[in-house]
Amino acid sequence: MARGDQLFYTIARVAGGVAVSTLVPPVHAVAVRGLTKVYAASGQSPSREALKAIDLAIPRGSLFGLLGPNGAGKSTLINILAGLVNKTAGEAAIWGFDIDRQTRHARSSIGVVPQELNIDPFFTPRELLDLQAGFYGVPAGRRRTAELLEAVGLSSHANAYARTLSGGMRRRLMVAKAMVHAPPVLVLDEPTAGVDVELRRQLWDHVRELNRRGTTVLLTTHYLEEAEQLCDTIAIINHGQVVACESTRSLLGQLDSKELAIVVDRDLTEVPAALAALAVEEAVKLEIGRRLVVRYRPSRVRIDTILAAVQAAGLGILDLTTEEADLEDIFLTLTRGSDGEDREGSGGSPLDTPASGAPGLGGSAGGGQTHRP
Numbered sequence: 001m002a003r004g005d006q007l008f009y010t011i012a013r014v015a016g017g018v019a020v021s022t023l024v025p026p027v028h029a030v031a032v033r034g035l036t037k038v039y040a041a042s043g044q045s046p047s048r049e050a051l052k053a054i055d056l057a058i059p060r061g062s063l064f065g066l067l068g069p070n071g072a073g074k075s076t077l078i079n080i081l082a083g084l085v086n087k088t089a090g091e092a093a094i095w096g097f098d099i100d101r102q103t104r105h106a107r108s109s110i111g112v113v114p115q116e117l118n119i120d121p122f123f124t125p126r127e128l129l130d131l132q133a134g135f136y137g138v139p140a141g142r143r144r145t146a147e148l149l150e151a152v153g154l155s156s157h158a159n160a161y162a163r164t165l166s167g168g169m170r171r172r173l174m175v176a177k178a179m180v181h182a183p184p185v186l187v188l189d190e191p192t193a194g195v196d197v198e199l200r201r202q203l204w205d206h207v208r209e210l211n212r213r214g215t216t217v218l219l220t221t222h223y224l225e226e227a228e229q230l231c232d233t234i235a236i237i238n239h240g241q242v243v244a245c246e247s248t249r250s251l252l253g254q255l256d257s258k259e260l261a262i263v264v265d266r267d268l269t270e271v272p273a274a275l276a277a278l279a280v281e282e283a284v285k286l287e288i289g290r291r292l293v294v295r296y297r298p299s300r301v302r303i304d305t306i307l308a309a310v311q312a313a314g315l316g317i318l319d320l321t322t323e324e325a326d327l328e329d330i331f332l333t334l335t336r337g338s339d340g341e342d343r344e345g346s347g348g349s350p351l352d353t354p355a356s357g358a359p360g361l362g363g364s365a366g367g368g369q370t371h372r373p
């Protein structure tokens with residue numbers, strides 16, 4: 001049985017039900033219902049509804065990605081789960097334990113790496129992990145300090161002052177710190193922000209390994225590639241609402257759009273008539289002299305129909321590439337047109353890419369709250 005499952009045996013706290021200790025691990029590692037947060041007005045700032053009655057269920061064992069633009073409400077959600085922010089309304093359960101009624105169990109079921117790094121600079125990584133373990137009441141004989149330091153690649157810095165660690169090392173130390181009580185649920189708020197490519201991959205491996213061994217992982221990220229590579233399920237949150245929640249595969253599969261670039265054997269000044277005839281709904285873009293870019297819907301047009309139209313126009317095909325829609329297209333489609341008041345800062349993340357004419361979504365999206373722009 002996975003390690004996460006051994007810690008607490010509870011039945012899933014089905015919405016409206018009551019958590020019951022039993023030998024059955026929960027279906028959902030985290031479940032929130034109608035979760036609402038309104039930050040009160042202060043000074044010049046008006047009150048702000050950061051979460052608008054969201055429902056979210058994170059299956060036990062998943063590696064779950066929470067995406068959304070700046071100010072969408074991701075950290076607010078995580079901080080409520082961590083007990084750092086008080087919710088205004090709604091319910092939340094961690095590993096089947098209600099955060100209000102079974103606070104202690106809920107807290108010990110979760111490890112959180114917050115977005116802001118808060119490490120006491122005058123302690124060494126070993127001391128910090130020991131302190132944290134003590135804080136959670138883990139007896140000295142059951143502490144896994146050395147193992148955790150090893151897992152995050154900090155063994156050789158075990159006795160160095162935390163202030164001498166680099167930013168990436170500090171973030172890894174935070175991951176170890178969140179794991180000292182071996183919680184079945186690990187929450188990482190932007191775990192790889194500011195971490196270099198090599199270390200990011202190491203962290204991914206570590207997170208994958210933790211997940212493989214049974215820890216349910218919830219992470220937020222601004223790197224869409226990270227979510228695509230790492231997460232089996234993705235929720236997109238925008239303006240405090242969940243706008244999509246489903247498996248990464250089905251999320252990626254639902255954008256009915258492909259791009260075909262064809263290099264032809266002569267310069268063109270306009271779209272050939274045979275191709276233009278195809279472009280009833282599908283955009284046919286002529287990019288440069290010899291390069292035709294065809295954005296089309298695979299559910300409506302077959303690639304051989306497009307190629308036949310090119311040949312019917314008397315053009316020879318010298319080269320051909322296709323491009324699938326990726327998470328960025330989907331993300332932009334779902335959050336496009338909302339770069340308004342709620343979005344804060346810029347930070348130069350991939351999510352700051354300007355919206356490019358991504359078409360509307362095709363297939364159905366599960367999760368019950370999917371919204372189409």
Ligand SMILES: Nc1ncnc2c1ncn2[C@@H]1O[C@H](COP(=O)(O)OP(=O)(O)OP(=O)(O)O)[C@@H](O)[C@H]1O
Pocket residue numbers: 039040048049050068069070071072073074075076077115342344345
């Ligand atoms: N302590 C606070 N007091 C008042 N407003 C807050 C507070 N914390 C967050 N907010 C507001 O709540 C909204 C959601 O913020 P939150 O930090 O949850 O977003 P986020 O999705 O984590 O964004 P980012 O990607 O920038 O980390 C924002 O409008 C933010 O300004």
Ligand SMILES: [Mg+2]
Pocket residue numbers: 074075076115189
């Ligand atoms: Mg945040």
